Amino acid sequence: MTIHLNYRPLEPCLPTRFYFELLEHFRKRGLDTERLFEGTELNLQHLSDDYFLLTQADTEQLVINALNVTGEPNLGLIIGAKFNISAYGLAGFAALSSATAADAMEVAYKYIPIISPLFRISPPNSVTTIDGVKYGSIDIYSTAFIDEDVRRFAIDASMSSMQAMANFMFSTITPNLTIFEMNYPLHPYHEVYSASTDVKIFGNSKQNRILFPSDLLATPNPLADNHSYQKSIKKCDELLQQLPSPQYSLSEAIIQRISNTTDGYLLSQEIIAEELNMSPRKLHRLLREENTKFRELAARVRIDRAKEMLEQTKDSVNDIAHKIGYTDGANFARAFKKLEGVAPSEFRGES
Secondary structure, eight states, rough: OOOOGGSOOOOOESTTTTHHHHHHHHHHHTTOOGGGGGTSSSHHHHHTTTTOOOOOOHHHHHHHHHHHHHHHHTHHHHHHHHHHHHGGHHHHHHHTTTSSSHHHHHHHHHHHHOTTTTTEEEOOOOEEETTTEEEEEEEEEEEEEEHHHHHHHHHHHHHHHHHHHHHOOOOOGGGGGEEEOSOOOOOOHHHHHHHHOOOOEEEOSSSEEEEEEGGGGGGOOOOOOOOHHHHHHHHHHHHHHSSSOSSSSHHHHHHHHHHTTTTOOOOOOHHHHHHHSSSSHHHHHHHHHHOOHHHHHHHHHHHHHHHHHHHHHHOOOOHHHHTTOOOHHHHHHHHHHHSSOOHHHHHTOOO
8 A cells, every 4th residue: 555645744743763773783793784774864873863754754764774674574573672661752752650450551552642643552451361471562553654565664673572571571471471562563573483483373363462461461561660769750751742733633634545546435434444453343443532523524525625616627417416425416516515605606706
């Protein structure tokens, strides 16, 4: 799937700390680091600057270049496993000093916008019992339209990073009780990772999530330090307030996405949700927070198309209705008047 540039926020919003690991990986493999920056406006100094922010377009290009040059489809798992506390900045130190595993997960949930604004995770919640073990889960989903390979890289990296951090902070975790669910087909490298870590991985799932024994939530953090925790949380709250405002909301991004079809076909809510790595139910809930619904966005796109046709063609109102997906002219006329305040014929200037 090709994601057009106008679906991406243009303002710099992504910290360089994660992508510095790509640079280090190139160096260790003896690869030409200049190839990592092809098609971007970035250089070595940018990735070495902790305060420099990347645009989504440059971030995606970095990952695409890295995948192409290294020839490593498992690059996300490799890079994710290298993320240490410092890679997560202040949020990482807050999690490290929190009282319990549940508190650490709450830190990740609340402050992921300052870690990576393109993704969200759910708060830890109880899910189900598998083979007599009660599991909790954390869902991972994207908040922007992202190139498919980049999205897989990011999800792979997130999963392996969570596993590496959990092993570091809570050494009593039994890896073979951890489950990764990916909403894309598994590759052979996933099987290799599973065999080397004892983590169970399932592909073609409904969502991306990591499942863990729910007993873990109450596990005390051996590195807990309330003073450090409170200090880090205060600074995280300040950073959260300083984040640049989104260039457009999720609903506006969806309108742009479903508008960009050459054959006039409107993408369904299910397809849009899949592109965003979330369930249709989750998408519905997020849109509800913006006081809208998917069908309202789709209606807006249809009526905007109808207005163009009314102005630029001599097609009849009934023909236009059918071309934009309405079964009859009457339903189309009602929907048009609801949004525009006039009937289609009045909009066209017909008596």
